[in-house]
Amino acid sequence: MDIKMTHKFLTWILTFIWVLTVSFLSSADAETSLNGYIKLDERVLTEDAGEYSWNRATLGLKVKSELSEEVAGYGEMKIITKDYPDINSPSDLTSKSNVTPVDMELREAYLDVFGFPFPSTDLRAGKQRIAWGTADRLNQVDNLNPFDFSDIVELGKKIPTNSIKLTNYLGDNTLTAAMIPVFTPAVMPTTYDNYISTTVANNLPSGMRLTTLESRVTLPQNKLENSMFAAKLSRSILGYDMSLSYFSGYDNIPNLANLTLTAVSLTQVSAEVTQNYPKIQAFGYDLAGSFRGIGLWAEIAYLKTDNFIQEVVLNKITTTEVTTAEVKDYIKYTLGFDYTFPNDFYINTQVMHGFFDERGKDLSDMLLTRLEKKIFNEKIKLTFTWLGDYDHKFIGNLFWPQITWYPAEATEIQLGSLSIHGEIGSKLEIMETLDQVYLQAKYSF
């Protein structure tokens, strides 16, 4: 079965499960609600002579059903029109699925059993998002779900995964335990291919030219021994909410484990890149509170690595050179505050030591500031976000102004732009191609 057929088959299966679930829950003595939204999203790349990068309409459906006080179910799915017609050959023109391609995503589908197995314990099982940490999107202790870097506008977004979560509430203490049976990797940004080719190019011996580049990914095997586990203990101390957490699993961002460059002539090399997902343990601490009206939060993670190797092999005509770097244990943290002024002007600032994709000791510092002001009886919200990449001086900046208009109930229209600049070799330099202007409209029902 080719990929297209598999995809089509899966789509039908998902639709079937969805309809079946809704029908079942509706027919039972359940209190069921169906909500959703319609979202339109048009984006134009400004660096690339007005090329449309996104051209999407999304129908999101959310169903929540409470069978009793003890049992509830929740499901959320998205049906998204793809950006462009998928025409690669004349025969594709006869296929509606190629002319107007559609994607389907089951975002969440889980079952809640409250007071199970003990009255003070709640169980949630299924495809779910388990959000840990107190920071605003720049979380360091939130390792249970993989990143979704497919959309730069949704910085720090995560993908719900199949898991089991038990939460026990004992007095002021909350103890959460989670198990994620199968590893799911992060969805990488569209610039990820550029990142790999840039890394390969940076490792080429001088005077050599790349002929071919082969890249492969090794995922952890889907075995019980590779299941991931996490636990968190939370409580309030002196008015501040604090948590201690532990995660044992895999880093969901690929590691360039091996780059083998083989000389095929005196001036040419071929490259093979192997990526893997190293095993990690994360010991986390987070805090949130308010002091004199100012919201404060902090997250710190100590990451213990296991066999986290990055190797470059250079096969010359007669000799072989191997350079090995090992990522040792390291610490990442985020500190932040927010404040609403009496005139409703809102500021939110965070310092992040160690961006999402960074490992080891050589971590960068990011400063993220968001300013918000609602005007005209909250009909319009003005937002300005600035992300600065700091390494003794600011080596990259992302400017993100946005205006949101609420013309009617449950309706919002957003116009925004992203402007990214970075010094050569910096993280934001690779993302400069994502400079864009976007227009989004969303109606919830």
Added chain:
Amino acid sequence: MLFLILVAGTIIFAEETIKKTQAKELTAREILEKTDAQNDTRDQFSQIKMTLIDKSSKESSRKVTLWTKGDRKRLIKFLAPADVKGVGFLVLDADTPEEKMYLYLPAYKKIRRIAGSAKRGSFMGTDFSYDDIGSSNYSQDYDPERLPDEEHQFVLELKKKKDSEVGYDKLIAWISPEVFVPTKVEFYKIKRVEEKESFELAKIMTVEKIENIKKYWMPTKLVMENIDKEHKTILELDQIEVDRGLSDELFTLRYLQR
């Protein structure tokens, strides 16, 4: 028979006169404490409909469910419009230095701690602040002073206490002497111009309907008008239940996200 009617009439007149005399003798602090006591329920449940009206008379609405326990615990669940349905707001140790506010966002499956400064902001775009919703203990935050009665109503000037963090600097409240419920409240903020301070009228709240629920007299329809924005919000309480013994467990992070 005539004698009996005369005696009854005399007794009723005497009672009214005594009541009025007693009422006239009440101090500002006593009036305020009696007003606070009217809302001194052990716990309360209600569904609230809020109708927002802008200066061009365009209307929109919001719906929430509110649970309170004493003065210190509040839980609000947003029912409508659809884009905020499922959002929850929990306040613990309300109006104390230890106050904690949490917002549950179902789209992110996350509970966020909210800074104290946010409570001055508008509640869901209405003319009520987060502080206004469910809060009515005036004695705690204001020092009262009695002004001359107007149209058979007590009039109190309430000035913010130095250590209070409420969003208004002064209130003028008209209070019904029969049921000790405010029928109108003017909210003032300090305006500073060239080192001179003056009180500027920010909002006016008018109570349009008062109902007796169990032993409590409660406003069930209020209008809050924002003077500067020329915008008003009509707040209507429905399905009110008081003193039904709500469990403390309801006011926890566990129930906030259910």
